[in-house]
Amino acid sequence: MTDSNKNKYDAIIVGGGHNGLVCAAYLAKAGKKVIVLEANSQVGGGAVTSELCYGKRISYCAHFLNQLNTHVLKELNLAAHGLKFAARDLSTVSLDRDGDHLILTKNSAKGGGITKEEAVAYKNFMMLIHDYAKTLGFLMDSPPIDIFNPDWDDKLAALKLGWKLRVGLGAEKMSELLRMIGMNIRDVLNDEFENNKLKGALSFDAVLGTHTGPYSPGNFLNFLYRYAAGDSGALNIPEGGMGAVSNAIASSATASGAEVRTDARVRTINVENCAVSGVTLENGEIINSSMVISNANTKTTVFDLVGTRHFEADFVLRMTNYRMRGAAAKLHIALHALPDFKGLSKEDLANRLLIAPDQEDVERAFNHVKYGETSPSPMMEISIPSLVDKSLADNGHVLSATVQYAPYALKGGWTEEAKAAFLETCIDRIAEYAPDIREQIEHAEILTPKDLEDRFGMVGGNWHHGELTLDQMLMLRPVPEASRYALPLDGLYICGAGAHPGGGVMGAAGRNAAKAILKGEVK
Amino acid sequence: MTTEIDRDHWRSAVKFSPFYNKLKDHDMVNMWHRWAGYTVPTVLENTTFEYFAIRNTASLFDLTPMSKYRIWGPEALDYMNRLLPRDMTKLRVGRVAYTAWCDDEGMVIDDGTVFRVAEDEYLLCAQERQMEILKRNAIGFDIEFEEISDEIAALSFQGPVSCKILKNMGFKDIETMKMFDLRYFDFPGGEVMISRSGYTGDLGYELWMKNEQAEPMWDAIFDAGKDYNIRPIGGNALEIARIEAGLIAANVDFSPANETVRPGHAKSPFELGLDWIVKLDKGVVFNGRRALLKEKQQGSRFRFVRLDVEGNKTACNAYLFDKENGKNIGYVSSAVWAPSAKKNIALGFVDMPHGKVGDIIWAEIYYKKELKWNRRWAKCTVMDGPAWNPPRKTKTPPDDF
Numbered sequence: 001m002t003d004s005n006k007n008k009y010d011a012i013i014v015g016g017g018h019n020g021l022v023c024a025a026y027l028a029k030a031g032k033k034v035i036v037l038e039a040n041s042q043v044g045g046g047a048v049t050s051e052l053c054y055g056k057r058i059s060y061c062a063h064f065l066n067q068l069n070t071h072v073l074k075e076l077n078l079a080a081h082g083l084k085f086a087a088r089d090l091s092t093v094s095l096d097r098d099g100d101h102l103i104l105t106k107n108s109a110k111g112g113g114i115t116k117e118e119a120v121a122y123k124n125f126m127m128l129i130h131d132y133a134k135t136l137g138f139l140m141d142s143p144p145i146d147i148f149n150p151d152w153d154d155k156l157a158a159l160k161l162g163w164k165l166r167v168g169l170g171a172e173k174m175s176e177l178l179r180m181i182g183m184n185i186r187d188v189l190n191d192e193f194e195n196n197k198l199k200g201a202l203s204f205d206a207v208l209g210t211h212t213g214p215y216s217p218g219n220f221l222n223f224l225y226r227y228a229a230g231d232s233g234a235l236n237i238p239e240g241g242m243g244a245v246s247n248a249i250a251s252s253a254t255a256s257g258a259e260v261r262t263d264a265r266v267r268t269i270n271v272e273n274c275a276v277s278g279v280t281l282e283n284g285e286i287i288n289s290s291m292v293i294s295n296a297n298t299k300t301t302v303f304d305l306v307g308t309r310h311f312e313a314d315f316v317l318r319m320t321n322y323r324m325r326g327a328a329a330k331l332h333i334a335l336h337a338l339p340d341f342k343g344l345s346k347e348d349l350a351n352r353l354l355i356a357p358d359q360e361d362v363e364r365a366f367n368h369v370k371y372g373e374t375s376p377s378p379m380m381e382i383s384i385p386s387l388v389d390k391s392l393a394d395n396g397h398v399l400s401a402t403v404q405y406a407p408y409a410l411k412g413g414w415t416e417e418a419k420a421a422f423l424e425t426c427i428d429r430i431a432e433y434a435p436d437i438r439e440q441i442e443h444a445e446i447l448t449p450k451d452l453e454d455r456f457g458m459v460g461g462n463w464h465h466g467e468l469t470l471d472q473m474l475m476l477r478p479v480p481e482a483s484r485y486a487l488p489l490d491g492l493y494i495c496g497a498g499a500h501p502g503g504g505v506m507g508a509a510g511r512n513a514a515k516a517i518l519k520g521e522v523k
Numbered sequence: 524m525t526t527e528i529d530r531d532h533w534r535s536a537v538k539f540s541p542f543y544n545k546l547k548d549h550d551m552v553n554m555w556h557r558w559a560g561y562t563v564p565t566v567l568e569n570t571t572f573e574y575f576a577i578r579n580t581a582s583l584f585d586l587t588p589m590s591k592y593r594i595w596g597p598e599a600l601d602y603m604n605r606l607l608p609r610d611m612t613k614l615r616v617g618r619v620a621y622t623a624w625c626d627d628e629g630m631v632i633d634d635g636t637v638f639r640v641a642e643d644e645y646l647l648c649a650q651e652r653q654m655e656i657l658k659r660n661a662i663g664f665d666i667e668f669e670e671i672s673d674e675i676a677a678l679s680f681q682g683p684v685s686c687k688i689l690k691n692m693g694f695k696d697i698e699t700m701k702m703f704d705l706r707y708f709d710f711p712g713g714e715v716m717i718s719r720s721g722y723t724g725d726l727g728y729e730l731w732m733k734n735e736q737a738e739p740m741w742d743a744i745f746d747a748g749k750d751y752n753i754r755p756i757g758g759n760a761l762e763i764a765r766i767e768a769g770l771i772a773a774n775v776d777f778s779p780a781n782e783t784v785r786p787g788h789a790k791s792p793f794e795l796g797l798d799w800i801v802k803l804d805k806g807v808v809f810n811g812r813r814a815l816l817k818e819k820q821q822g823s824r825f826r827f828v829r830l831d832v833e834g835n836k837t838a839c840n841a842y843l844f845d846k847e848n849g850k851n852i853g854y855v856s857s858a859v860w861a862p863s864a865k866k867n868i869a870l871g872f873v874d875m876p877h878g879k880v881g882d883i884i885w886a887e888i889y890y891k892k893e894l895k896w897n898r899r900w901a902k903c904t905v906m907d908g909p910a911w912n913p914p915r916k917t918k919t920p921p922d923d924f
Binding site for chain 1: 601605606626627628656659660662663664806807808809810811812813
């Protein structure tokens with residue numbers, strides 16, 4: 001047991017997920033002495049590249065980079081720190097059994113029985129969505145407005161929001177936004193479109209990563225969210241997998257003077273006389289600092305790392321009730337060779353592939369998860385990144401898919417048999433579109449929501465570390481008492497997805513947290 | 524402890540205390556009211572007689588409807604120390620403490636007494652029901668808790684001769700109990716707990732027993748005290764005594780924070796004159812700590828005042844002013860003619876910085892004379908403490924009669 005008192009840090013960041021690294025980079029840039037403590041042997045949290053089998057590597061959790069905050073990209077100079085894109089602005093291909101696939105870009109829809117009129121309707125709809133996203137998107141780039149004690153920045157942001165809504169959008173579109181914002185995606189899509197394939201694909205984007213189906217209230221907002229973050233939601237694939245993003249951020253942070261330690265699992269965040277005093281590592285080492293910034297899940301931070309007794313009871317109850325239910329599993333397949341998807345060329349396959357034929361199917365798949373069952377006919381978002389990034393597979397290919405729906409708490413538990421059975425279900429599902437896939441499989445595995453919790457600390461298997469619903473967003477995230485990145489314990493902050501603006505590989509929460517912390521010091 | 528719910532419980536929403544039949548024997552005027560589901564006497568014979576039993580002889584008040592909880596387990600001390608603003612490490616086994624407890628905003632939820640009955644076991648006695656509060660506080664603590672409101676019969680035995688009568692009953696060394704001591708004594712049917720505590724500002728005890736011991740205890744007290752003019756009392760007499768003793772009541776003087784809907788209508792312990800129970804520097808987190816620290820630095824909104832009101836008209840529901848026909852600065856929450864202090868007194872709240880000890884403020888009193896409303900201005904002096912606080916309240920051993 002060593003007590004490294006002499007190594008006094010301005011701040012300790014618990015967890016080297018991408019947000020922790022972003023926060024460290026900004027604090028280090030501002031001249032703070034910062035150390036990031038990562039439990040695993042590589043940084044990145046949910047943005048990592050791991051070996052799938054010999055000679056094949058894959059983005060182990062997140063697999064598209066569609067929401068990376070543009071300020072983070074520029075301000076941390078990630079390109080100079082090695083971030084390259086293997087593919088940019090990919091299309092979405094919604095698979096069809098008979099080969100009549102629907103291909104969607106930011107503003108065009110073709111195939112899948114889309115009529116000319118419907119293609120125009122899609123274009124107009126997406127323009128509206130992008131207008132909305134532009135109106136609201138700026139809210140992600142700063143700490144949420146403090147409605148109790150607004151300072152000038154808060155007042156300015158509130159004015160800006162009002163201006164953007166009323167003047168920017170105009171009365172008609174503002175009224176339309178207010179009508180739509182609390183709606184479910186099914187009703188929105190039924191207002192706009194006839195084509196079931198189109199509605200299936202768009203509804204999938206609204207429920208991705210959530211514990212909702214197309215009929216569930218409020219998930220239109222989740223759909224909007226995709227386009228409000230990053231570069232208008234453009235689908236990119238980083239070279240070297242998602243781990244490359246984390247490595248670039250870590251490199252930027254280190255270059256600015258931050259210290260990043262891996263294999264340094266924090267056992268407790270220490271409290272002395274009602275204030276944070278540092279952390280104790282799994283190996284007993286104590287590191288002192290009067291500021292601890294947790295990039296771990298907020299519930300883990302409160303309940304496990306600090307302990308509820310160091311917080312007041314109403315806050316503890318609120319945190320207890322903070323919803324974080326995940327319903328997505330992650331499928332990884334190592335392939336000897338590319339399977340044959342009917343009607344799709346190799347170039348087509350490099351895009352984002354969807355299995356979401358109809359929004360009623362999506363809803364039916366969701367029904368099971370409510371009762372602790374897996375979907376017998378699940379929905380999927382598939383990526384074959386080795387088509388654009390040779391570094392991921394020495395030979396053959398790797399396929400990664402987000403599968404919905406799988407419950408966190410499966411009836412009877414996630415036994416090896418249950419996992420194997422669901423893996424088979426998923427492979428069968430892909431085989432409906434690529435019948436020869438089984439012959440090409442070298443290795444296949446599935447991460448259930450429980451596995452996502454165990455491996456990445458995503459409590460409940462929810463990759464946003466807190467469901468993104470209106471009551472858990474902005475100044476309500478994670479709970480009103482902690483919306484400005486400071487938990488109600490002196491010296492303790494959060495910088496992860498559990499804070500505004502939430503998850504996805506954005507880095508916005510880390511940047512906002514650093515902003516809030518630095519501003520708090522100036523005050 | 525769980526109670527078998529009677530099959531026909533839905534036919535009536537009235538609970539009857541185990542002392543009900545005994546109280547009924549003394550009932551001459553049929554004045555009852557509802558308290559926490561129980562029917563309890565407002566007056567049994569005459570409020571004045573009953574009040575003077577508290578101050579001059581001995582009074583018996585049925586406390587059974589109070590909310591009672593048992594909290595135990597390895598982390599019971601830590602739990603209580605987080606729940607309550609007092610420093611609970613200072614409360615030894617065998618001692619009782621008056622306390623209030625707050626929400627995260629530092630607003631008072633309720634007040635009551637906490638009994639440390641063992642190293643890792645406490646009893647909590649409150650006016651309002653607290654299960655939900657105890658539950659949210661238990662998250663992350665290795666403790667258990669249960670409600671025992673209906674399982675424990677309780678009597679408040681108050682008055683200058685109360686000790687003597689308990690001594691006559693054979694409760695050995697009861698006279699050595701100091702204020703806020705608690706002890707267990709043998710009694711047929713099992714040990715009973717007696718604490719030297721009360722709500723009257725006078726010498727007195729509270730007796731805690733099993734329901735089946737209630738009637739035998741009642742009889743034993745009357746047997747031992749037949750020469751001492753014991754009198755069972757109703758709520759009205761107690762109300763006079765508690766206002767005279769300057770003690771606050773939930774839902775009379777303050778609105779419990781967890782039931783208060785309108786912003787700004789709850790009150791902090793500082794605003795209730797309970798500064799002395801808030802130990803901001805006790806070194807551990809307790810509910811309301813951050814808000815109370817802030818309040819301490821930035822100042823409170825209100826000040827709790829005990830007023831000596833000129834004239835003989837009680838200042839019930841009166842507004843308070845800085846001068847006659849002046850600016851409204853507060854209101855009266857409780858008021859009574861205090862018979863032993865021989866003063867017209869009131870409890871109330873004024874805006875800061877008004878209401879320092881010795882300050883003069885004015886009450887606009889409305890009163891009825893033969894059904895006609897009249898109005899009068901009364902000069903009030905802010906008192907330094909309660910109107911009634913006799914040495915015998917804390918004197919140990921108490922006087923022997």
